[in-house]
Structures are given as structure tokens and as C-alpha cells.
Amino acid sequence: xxxxxxxxxxxxxxxxxxxxxxxxxxxxxxxxxxxxxxxxxxxxxxxxxxxxxxxxxxxxxxxxxxxxxxxxxxxxxxxxxxxxxxxxxxxxxxxxxxxxxxxxxxxxxxxxxxxxxxxxxxxxxxxxxxxxxxxxxxxxxxxxxxxxxxxxxxxxxxxxxxxxxxxxxxxxxxxxxxxxxxxxxxxxxxxxxxxxxxxxxxxxxxxxxxxxxxxxxxxxxxxx
Numbered sequence: 001x002x003x004x005x006x007x008x009x010x011x012x013x014x015x016x017x018x019x020x021x022x023x024x025x026x027x028x029x030x031x032x033x034x035x036x037x038x039x040x041x042x043x044x045x046x047x048x049x050x051x052x053x054x055x056x057x058x059x060x061x062x063x064x065x066x067x068x069x070x071x072x073x074x075x076x077x078x079x080x081x082x083x084x085x086x087x088x089x090x091x092x093x094x095x096x097x098x099x100x101x102x103x104x105x106x107x108x109x110x111x112x113x114x115x116x117x118x119x120x121x122x123x124x125x126x127x128x129x130x131x132x133x134x135x136x137x138x139x140x141x142x143x144x145x146x147x148x149x150x151x152x153x154x155x156x157x158x159x160x161x162x163x164x165x166x167x168x169x170x171x172x173x174x175x176x177x178x179x180x181x182x183x184x185x186x187x188x189x190x191x192x193x194x195x196x197x198x199x200x201x202x203x204x205x206x207x208x209x210x211x212x213x214x215x216x217x218x219x220x221x222x223x224x
Contacts, residue, residue, distance in 0.1 A: 038148055039145070039148040043146065043180075048186070049186050050078035058073070060072035060203045069091045071089050072088045075212045084104070085104045087115075088102075099115050102115065104216065111222065126223045147168045148165060165179065166179045167180065189205055190202065
């Protein structure tokens with residue numbers, strides 16, 4: 001049980017890092033999705049859409065095997081600099097519900113609040129260190145150039161066809177694989193990140209361009 005909880009904690013941290021290990025991207029589309037032949041083209045097209053679309057809503061399902069062990073919901077402003085406000089809810093363990101964890105990133109600084117828990121008396125928020133970003137921006141700075149491993153056909157969203165691009169980033173024993181599903185406008189509608197053979201996170205994006213107001217918590221509510 002301790003080992004399983006450790007895996008879940010690590011995956012939750014990985015989801016937060018994802019929100020920070022990359023940068024999102026999106027837009028609505030129609031017709032046939034655009035086709036790209038290199039990883040660099042895919043990532044550049046996605047990030048160009050970030051600038052155009054500005055904001056989006058995100059939903060992340062973190063899985064261990066076939067089990068959904070945590071969900072994350074929130075909004076992002078692509079920037080630069082990127083900002084987001086999300087809440088992670090873990091699946092109950094041994095009949096005990098986990099407390100939701102809210103994370104806000106503004107101007108490169110991260111803040112966390114576990115619902116119902118105070119970092120100090122009267123101070124529910126704490127700083128979480130350097131911000132972690134979401135989406136495909138991070139892989140572009142990996143030690144090795146990202147590689148396009150293949151194309152995934154047949155997926156749709158809202159009746160529109162998507163094309164998925166499987167991209168590997170990094171080197172060594174634990175390269176990072178992700179599939180970016182784009183619509184005809186080059187909008188990233190879905191992203192599937194695989195941490196290892198059993199653990200993954202699937203992010204879907206919607207409500208592109210929605211108004212968002214992402215602010216750092218008030219200074220008097222931030223603990224040590």
C-alpha cells in the first residue's frame with residue numbers, strides 16, 4: 001500500500017510538472033488536419049497556436065495501468081509567460097478521500113494550497129518553488145532534438161478528425177514520449193504523455209480563448 005501511494009504521489013507531482021514541463025496549445029478546426037513531417041514542425045505549429053488562442057480550459061486524467069488515479073481541472077494562459085490555475089483530485093485510497101491540491105503559477109512562481117490544510121495559521125498557501133509549465137514547449141529544450149516516431153490516425157473530437165504525432169524527447173534510459181493530437185487548424189486538442197510502460201496522463205483542451213483571471217494569492221495568505 002505504501003508503495004502504491006508513493007507511485008500516486010510521484011504521478012501527481014509529474015502532472016504538476018507537466019503543467020510546467022511544457023506549454024499548451026490550441027484552436028478550433030475543420031476540414032482535414034495539417035500534416036507535418038518532423039517533430040520540430042509539430043511543436044512549432046502548436047506553439048504558434050498558443051499565441052493566437054491565448055487561453056484554454058484543461059482536463060487531465062492520470063492513469064496507472066487502466067485505473068484513473070487522479071484528475072486535474074483548470075485554466076491556462078499561454079503567455080509568455082505561461083500562467084495556470086488547476087486543482088488536482090486523487091482517487092480515494094483505502095476508503096479515505098485525498099484532499100484536493102490547488103496549484104497556481106504566475107510570472108514563473110508556483111503556489112500551492114491543499115484544501116482544508118493551512119501551511120501556517122491563517123495562511124493556506126505556500127510557495128512551491130520554480131514553476132513547472134505545461135505542453136510541448138519543454139521538449140524543445142531537451143538534451144537531444146525531439147524525434148517524430150510515427151503518426152496516429154482515426155481519433156476525433158467534436159466530430160472533427162485529428163492527427164496524432166508521437167514524439168520522443170530526451171535521451172538516456174528514460175526518454176519522454178508524448179502523442180500530440182492536432183485538428184485542421186493546428187490546434188492541440190489532446191495530449192497523451194507516457195511516463196513509463198504503466199503510467200500516463202491524458203490532457204484534453206477546450207473553451208479556447210475564454211476569459212481568465214489568474215492571480216497570485218494575496219501575500220498575507222502565503223505561509224513560509
